[in-house]
Amino acid sequence: MKVYNTLSGTKEEFLPDGSQVNMYVCGVTPYADCHIGHAMSYIIFDVIRRYLEFKGYRVRHVQNFTDIDDKIINRANALSISARELADRYIAQYFASMDAINIQRAHVYPYATQEIPQIIEIVQGLLKKGYAYEAGGDVYFRVTKKPDYGKLSHRHLEDMVAGARVEPGSGKEHPMDFALWKSSKPGEPSWPSPWGGGRPGWHIECSAMSLRYLGETLDIHGGGQDLIFPHHENEIAQSESFTGKPFVRFWMHNGLLQMGEEKMSKSLGNLVTVEEILRKFTPDALRLFVLGSHYRGPLTFSEAGLEAAERGVDRLRVAMEGGAPGGDSDLEATYRRRFTEVMDDDFNAAQAVGALFDLARDINRKKEQGLGTKGLQSLLKELGAVLGLTLKKLEKSVDTQSIIELVAEIRSKVSSVDQGLALEVFSPGDIVASKFPTTGAETYIDLLVTSRTRLRKAKQFALADEIRSGLAQRGITLEDTPQGTVWKFKG
């Protein structure tokens, strides 16, 4: 399979050492709710991992939490809680959001604050080799000592220095030198070190964690494109200077989520949280929205786009319903091959999704023809799962009370039309059931559906249609099939 490598700027043949793939994905700084940009990135790397596993690789996935930095300290101070408390709160929130959108958990989630000894060891090693220097309790990386500094982001030191926004740090030898260790100010969280009390710089934790949990050379290191510079560039500088080995075989970066004309970012304050999205759309719809475009390209957030994705995923859900035993091994093999071919080409999930829609059409076609569909349906389920789609039926909550009101309304209308019909439509047992509002809404919906069927048999179509439209207003759709009427929640 081919995978695009940011380092080379081309697609390369993906050949890990053995059957194991070591994958490190940059995690979050837990100081705020997860937004859909995070969702996009982690959905993408979730699919990459799921596909590698589908291909038979054993993936070891490590993802960090940067649980100490300026933003955490500032936010914690503003809320008058400890940095630890704040980080723990948002780490819990991170897991809740990601679990909700069916992201597989990494095997290890190291915390920056729990890797201090490893970090200090690396900083000491870099000092010893002359790649770093101390300046007043801070330790900086000496970028001029690394001749290929800039190789990931494809820039040169001279160009960067020429840029307007580079400000020389007080004790820095070179404006692009970056902190490995920062001395702490009074009142800030602090860890003892050979250079005095302080805390790690932003980039060093990833070098320490990946080295400890995955070894000197990673197969895949991923994150958003916004991390290419300076974060990942600096990680390379640190890690390779320390170990003398190549740090990463494949650098993978996802495109960024855009909000209309501008990007979504914390500083612009135009964030949409995962929680907000899930109030309106299903996790599958969010996934389909993300996977509909290429992972390296930008994605523009839009409610209309998510609505389209919701309708689309509903087609896949419908294809999973019903069906008869039987298979079509040729067709199954064709789809499996098509799916694999496009995913082998740098995880072209958009093409894979296209294959799933065609597969769904073939399933529905066979259903119409009365042919066996179970084989194709289990394939759709399997390939959908590789993309992290659950294809679960929509489950929404309904207002039981409003359904009961509809029952009462319909009953009075039926009896005003024909007393005898009323008795027939709502049998005594039905009416007894309706006197107990503690019963779930399903009971009443079923009651209405049954009554509607009887009304239709009696050619009372106006009343039957009132039941249908009444339920529709309450978020429930009816479908009359040869096997009878089924109801479902509206998408």
Added chain:
RNA sequence: GGCGGCGUAGCCAAGUGGCCAAGGCGGGGGUCUGCAAAACCCCUAUUCAGCGGUUCGAAUCCGCUCGCCGCCUCCA
């Protein structure tokens, strides 16, 4: 100033030298249905921002022009 990306049907979007330019949403027609819904069938880009060039052949390669965006500062 440096680096990188984008511009494909009403909308989203795949496609990087050659079968009819994926797929989704939307729209139109039809089948089914008491009517619907869902599903299925057919239609919805002779054309890929514009202009030149390379080639037997380009949306795909090269050049220029126009428009848009990201990174270079915390960010997935």
